[in-house]
Amino acid sequence: MSRATTLEQVAERAGVSRQTVSNALNAPEKLRPETLERVRQVIDELGYRPDTRARGLRTRSSGLLGYCVAQRQDGSVNVFMDRFLRALTTEVERTGRHLLLFTAPEGEAGLSVYDDLLARSAVDGFVLSDTRPGDPRHAWLRDKGVPFASFGRVWSDEPQPGPWVDVDGASGTAQAVEHLVAQGHTSIGFLGLPEGNPVGDDRAAGWRRACAEHGIEAGERMLARSADEHRDRGEAAGRLLDSEPRPTALVAANDAIALGAYEALEARGVRPGLDVALTGFDDSPTAAVVRPGLTSLHQPIDRIAERVVRLLDRPEGEPGELLRPELIVRASSSSGNDDGGQS
Amino acid sequence: MSRATTLEQVAERAGVSRQTVSNALNAPEKLRPETLERVRQVIDELGYRPDTRARGLRTRSSGLLGYCVAQRQDGSVNVFMDRFLRALTTEVERTGRHLLLFTAPEGEAGLSVYDDLLARSAVDGFVLSDTRPGDPRHAWLRDKGVPFASFGRVWSDEPQPGPWVDVDGASGTAQAVEHLVAQGHTSIGFLGLPEGNPVGDDRAAGWRRACAEHGIEAGERMLARSADEHRDRGEAAGRLLDSEPRPTALVAANDAIALGAYEALEARGVRPGLDVALTGFDDSPTAAVVRPGLTSLHQPIDRIAERVVRLLDRPEGEPGELLRPELIVRASSSSGNDDGGQS
DNA sequence: CTGTTAGCGCTTTCAT
DNA sequence: ATGAAAGCGCTAACAG
Numbered sequence: 111m112s113r114a115t116t117l118e119q120v121a122e123r124a125g126v127s128r129q130t131v132s133n134a135l136n137a138p139e140k141l142r143p144e145t146l147e148r149v150r151q152v153i154d155e156l157g158y159r160p161d162t163r164a165r166g167l168r169t170r171s172s173g174l175l176g177y178c179v180a181q182r183q184d185g186s187v188n189v190f191m192d193r194f195l196r197a198l199t200t201e202v203e204r205t206g207r208h209l210l211l212f213t214a215p216e217g218e219a220g221l222s223v224y225d226d227l228l229a230r231s232a233v234d235g236f237v238l239s240d241t242r243p244g245d246p247r248h249a250w251l252r253d254k255g256v257p258f259a260s261f262g263r264v265w266s267d268e269p270q271p272g273p274w275v276d277v278d279g280a281s282g283t284a285q286a287v288e289h290l291v292a293q294g295h296t297s298i299g300f301l302g303l304p305e306g307n308p309v310g311d312d313r314a315a316g317w318r319r320a321c322a323e324h325g326i327e328a329g330e331r332m333l334a335r336s337a338d339e340h341r342d343r344g345e346a347a348g349r350l351l352d353s354e355p356r357p358t359a360l361v362a363a364n365d366a367i368a369l370g371a372y373e374a375l376e377a378r379g380v381r382p383g384l385d386v387a388l389t390g391f392d393d394s395p396t397a398a399v400v401r402p403g404l405t406s407l408h409q410p411i412d413r414i415a416e417r418v419v420r421l422l423d424r425p426e427g428e429p430g431e432l433l434r435p436e437l438i439v440r441a442s443s444s445s446g447n448d449d450g451g452q453s
Numbered sequence: 454m455s456r457a458t459t460l461e462q463v464a465e466r467a468g469v470s471r472q473t474v475s476n477a478l479n480a481p482e483k484l485r486p487e488t489l490e491r492v493r494q495v496i497d498e499l500g501y502r503p504d505t506r507a508r509g510l511r512t513r514s515s516g517l518l519g520y521c522v523a524q525r526q527d528g529s530v531n532v533f534m535d536r537f538l539r540a541l542t543t544e545v546e547r548t549g550r551h552l553l554l555f556t557a558p559e560g561e562a563g564l565s566v567y568d569d570l571l572a573r574s575a576v577d578g579f580v581l582s583d584t585r586p587g588d589p590r591h592a593w594l595r596d597k598g599v600p601f602a603s604f605g606r607v608w609s610d611e612p613q614p615g616p617w618v619d620v621d622g623a624s625g626t627a628q629a630v631e632h633l634v635a636q637g638h639t640s641i642g643f644l645g646l647p648e649g650n651p652v653g654d655d656r657a658a659g660w661r662r663a664c665a666e667h668g669i670e671a672g673e674r675m676l677a678r679s680a681d682e683h684r685d686r687g688e689a690a691g692r693l694l695d696s697e698p699r700p701t702a703l704v705a706a707n708d709a710i711a712l713g714a715y716e717a718l719e720a721r722g723v724r725p726g727l728d729v730a731l732t733g734f735d736d737s738p739t740a741a742v743v744r745p746g747l748t749s750l751h752q753p754i755d756r757i758a759e760r761v762v763r764l765l766d767r768p769e770g771e772p773g774e775l776l777r778p779e780l781i782v783r784a785s786s787s788s789g790n791d792d793g794g795q796s
Numbered sequence: 797c798t799g800t801t802a803g804c805g806c807t808t809t810c811a812t
Numbered sequence: 813a814t815g816a817a818a819g820c821g822c823t824a825a826c827a828g
Contacts, residue, residue, distance in 0.1 A: 159572035164821035192535035507805035
């Protein structure tokens with residue numbers, strides 16, 4: 111691993127001063143075209159690239175954005191987060207930086223990890239995700255004046271600290287309801303997340319609102335919460351299916367719960383998509399693979415990544431941004447219309 | 454965002470020279486216990502952390518390992534890779550470094566990205582994954598003397614360049630066959646990956662070997678390759694099921710194909726787990742969710758991450774390491790034994 | 797438009 | 813055991 115080329119070597123070879131080479135890179139308009147050309151040629155010849163550490167030391171930057179990968183205690187995976195990370199990596203690169211991955215405990219305890227990274231000047235800022243109610247990171251970073259942007263809101267009483275991007279869950283479930291109404295359904299139940307989950311509440315609100323607009327009942331009687339979204343086996347769906355009158359359609363707060371509902375349906379001899387319509391949320395890979403294909407709401411991942419990075423760099427504009435998910439219709443909600451593929 | 458504490462500030466406050474503070478951090482045994490204690494106290498007081506850029510500039514290191522996230526052209530996700538990335542992040546942190554994420558085109562074209570990172574001294578080395586036949590990265594990095602380790606082999610004619618860790622696919626499918634034989638099966642088909650895929654060939658070899666040991670037929674007649682693993686809808690499985698005599702068990706090269714086979718089975722009124730046994734490979738989240746639960750081979754992710762980082766730092770030992778996957782038995786291969794949960 | 801000087805914060809080398 | 817000097821590779825600020 112030979113030593114990398116330095117600015118000085120380029121300067122000598124091109125017969126100019128170090129500073130001129132530096133300018134060729136950072137302020138080319140300051141050079142006479144012919145000098146610029148010559149310097150550039152030597153740079154190419156030598157394959158010179160400025161050392162990020164030296165440059166960072168001088169400019170007080172690192173060219174790195176920190177991103178904390180959540181350690182899921184239950185060993186479950188969030189496929190959606192994987193796709194987001196890929197999109198984010200691409201987007202950060204587009205702005206000439208890179209992503210630095212790290213882990214941290216949840217809540218207050220994790221702040222020291224953020225503090226450490228900052229104290230060492232290892233990162234220029236953070237992209238936050240996996241936000242939780244009462245998440246302390248946002249306010250803490252804001253108070254420190256650290257650049258950051260969040261995918262997901264904090265959902266506390268105070269206004270959201272700092273720039274954020276989120277998916278409009280209510281709009282999503284409302285779309286699902288509209289779609290089901292268009293199929294002729296007039297009795298639409300909701301399979302919710304455990305009580306107090308703000309994402310779940312948001313998604314339930316959209317269902318409630320859209321139902322109200324169509325004069326469809328959307329009271330507690332039509333809503334069943336899953337006790338544990340990751341291991342849902344359709345108990346909640348079962349409760350709704352065993353109630354009278356049985357709803358003809360179910361909107362689930364996410365794909366995991368919708369998938370659990372398949373079981374409850376099958377156990378009762380009810381065919382998803384034919385006898386009872388079903389929609390999910392997240393458009394997980396499983397949604398396209400399962401039979402019948404699960405209609406689900408696709409989150410605009412690339413756009414989220416793009417917006418979050420932009421907001422991190424230019425926080426002065428909108429405080430936040432709500433993106434609409436897109437309904438991907440498959441056979442679980444409209445037999446004969448299954449596209450069978452992935453979104 | 455106030456300026457971070459420097460070594461000099463600590464030195465002044467502690468009444469020692471800069472060098473002494475540096476030693477307190479990097480060579481504490483060189484200090485008199487009382488001095489060390491005093492310096493440490495000031496460090497804590499001020500929350501001092503050495504600047505990674507300055508230190509790196511001096512020590513010719515960056516404290517970062519590069520990891521390329523594959524951009525899947527077909528938009529598919531590899532859940533397994535997501536879990537590996539989490540494990541890797543944790544493992545790299547354990548050694549006091551961090552992971553730097555980047556993207557690069559496949560093949561030769563991507564090498565310039567690696568080169569760029571190296572020229573800028575942005576990383577100290579690389580962890581490679583998503584290896585492909587003829588992958589040029591390994592030999593290229595080895596020739597440059599860059600530290601690296603690979604999860605996955607290159608599968609070319611020459612010996613594998615550089616340290617690697619991989620999962621023993623043949624051992625996995627052999628385990629599956631043993632399990633099926635123990636259930637009384639004597640006619641076991643194999644659902645393979647497209648021709649020429651070395652991972653698929655490896656997994657097929659284990660099936661063939663284990664079948665041979667039990668005097669079970671494992672010729673081409675019992676093997677059906679999937680044309681496209683991501684969109685498999687069970688055509689290959691269908692061919693095997695329609696042949697005479699119909700196999701009573703199927704070993705699939707991965708979960709996606711096994712999941713496709715569910716359809717082929719159901720289309721023929723054959724119940725997976727009851728009429729025909731089925732096993733997958735990868736132990737994807739879907740395997741635990743689908744009904745009946747899919748028996749599958751779990752890859753030891755944490756161990757892979759641990760070994761790959763160790764080999765990167767100490768490449769002198771074994772050239773490579775083959776890890777055994779673990780068979781997770783669910784109802785698809787032994788009705789009544791479904792644990793229903795995730796691994 | 798180009799060159800010189802200074803210094804970012806740290807560790808290495810060499811004195812003491 | 814502690815300190816002083818030098819310099820890693822770069823860019824900001826100024827001089828010419």
